[in-house]
Amino acid sequence: MGVVVLKFGGTSVGNVERIKNTANRILDEKKMGNQVVVVVSAMGKTTDQLVTLAKELSSYPNKREMDMLLSTGEQVTISLLSMALAEKGHSAISFTGWQAGILTESVHSNARIIDIDQKRIINQLAEGNIVIVAGFQGVSTDGEITTLGRGGSDTTAVALAAALEAEKCVIYTDVTGVYTSDPRFIPQARKLEAISYDEMLELSNLGAGVLHSRAVEFAKNYQIPLEVCSSLERVAGTVIEEEVTVEKSLVVRGVAFEGDITRITIFGLKNSFQNLSSVFTTLANNNINVDIIIQNQTDGEDAYLSFSIKNDDLHDTSKILEDYQETLGFDHFEYEAGLAKVSIIGSGMISNPGVAAKMFSTLAEQNIMIKMVSTSEIKVSTVIEEQQMIKAVESLHTAFGLDLVAMK
Ligand SMILES: Nc1ncnc2c1ncn2[C@@H]1O[C@H](COP(=O)(O)OP(=O)(O)O)[C@@H](O)[C@H]1O
Numbered sequence: 001m002g003v004v005v006l007k008f009g010g011t012s013v014g015n016v017e018r019i020k021n022t023a024n025r026i027l028d029e030k031k032m033g034n035q036v037v038v039v040v041s042a043m044g045k046t047t048d049q050l051v052t053l054a055k056e057l058s059s060y061p062n063k064r065e066m067d068m069l070l071s072t073g074e075q076v077t078i079s080l081l082s083m084a085l086a087e088k089g090h091s092a093i094s095f096t097g098w099q100a101g102i103l104t105e106s107v108h109s110n111a112r113i114i115d116i117d118q119k120r121i122i123n124q125l126a127e128g129n130i131v132i133v134a135g136f137q138g139v140s141t142d143g144e145i146t147t148l149g150r151g152g153s154d155t156t157a158v159a160l161a162a163a164l165e166a167e168k169c170v171i172y173t174d175v176t177g178v179y180t181s182d183p184r185f186i187p188q189a190r191k192l193e194a195i196s197y198d199e200m201l202e203l204s205n206l207g208a209g210v211l212h213s214r215a216v217e218f219a220k221n222y223q224i225p226l227e228v229c230s231s232l233e234r235v236a237g238t239v240i241e242e243e244v245t246v247e248k249s250l251v252v253r254g255v256a257f258e259g260d261i262t263r264i265t266i267f268g269l270k271n272s273f274q275n276l277s278s279v280f281t282t283l284a285n286n287n288i289n290v291d292i293i294i295q296n297q298t299d300g301e302d303a304y305l306s307f308s309i310k311n312d313d314l315h316d317t318s319k320i321l322e323d324y325q326e327t328l329g330f331d332h333f334e335y336e337a338g339l340a341k342v343s344i345i346g347s348g349m350i351s352n353p354g355v356a357a358k359m360f361s362t363l364a365e366q367n368i369m370i371k372m373v374s375t376s377e378i379k380v381s382t383v384i385e386e387q388q389m390i391k392a393v394e395s396l397h398t399a400f401g402l403d404l405v406a407m408k
């Protein structure tokens, strides 16, 4: 008997009716003769509500306590889903992250899974039970409850699929698959039949919340067959695989975007071999995630350095730069909030020159000023004013022919 891992996101378990519907989908899979492991998220917007609650008490809540708080959301769902399955006559058992053996690094709010002790799950599957695991959480090597970052239940699912050598991992969500852009904001977005691990990884990293990027990383590293589909509509979803053979004519396969970006600029960074590394080592040691970096260094002159961060990290970053200004050796820094990152992604750009040029001219035609740029083999990202984000995405979607992808 093969193992399958099914993950249901917040919307799919948002109320009692949806939990019952999810239980039916699980039983359909069970009837096909598979051993079933289910990963669930917190109900609906529970995690957001818990965050709001914490922020009412403290502007910068302690990260350990935040993990303690947010991990409760998933615990509610696992027990309710287990009860729903029992009502339908099938035995199931719920496990929190630590009960499921999910060991993480000792980092709060964004921990990585480092190991899974799958014994307990395997024993329960052998007894014929459906195993329901709380997504998004684990336990650190020093015994603390940790969480895996927003959207992290996908990662729990794929990591379990890898540890259990599952036949497949299906991510059930509120859209019918991976689209050329977020269909909630871009009405002309189209569902893709398939997308490669590498393209999906870029899409996720660049803001497409449909899959957590570490989930895609796991799927690629362990070659887990991954599928995204709707928990409500019974239609074909999107397959994420190594090599895509459909929709090959698309040079760009998706447009991703994310707001809440801040650009920090450091002026007068003293010209020395060590200074650039000192700035980023200091930020990294304080768990600040830096994204796009632009540095301009001419011989004998002080350097001018810009980098982007998430707005949420502005408070900590400003504090660190103030504290270390003298040690790091720079004159002053400024920041600009209210920015967004808009990116185009597609393996086709490796062999098609002029993709970045077309992106820049499309944005220029819309009078959109580009503030930062970064590229990799299969993506081009631009930082622009957040107010212009949707207009930018729509015009790029059209310019790269994505409005025309056939709907299945
Ligand atoms: N390229 C994309 N394709 C599909 N959905 C996307 C894309 N980019 C962003 N999304 C968003 O991802 C959402 C699904 O992710 P999420 O809200 O985390 O669902 P769940 O609660 O099921 O985990 C969709 O409702 C959609 O708005």
Ligand SMILES: N[C@@H](CC(=O)OP(=O)(O)O)C(=O)O
Pocket: 008, 009, 010, 011, 041, 042, 047, 048, 073, 135, 136, 149, 150, 151, 152, 153, 154
């Ligand atoms: N509940 C967590 C983890 C998660 O993965 O949720 P969802 O699967 O609904 O995106 C969050 O909201 O971030």
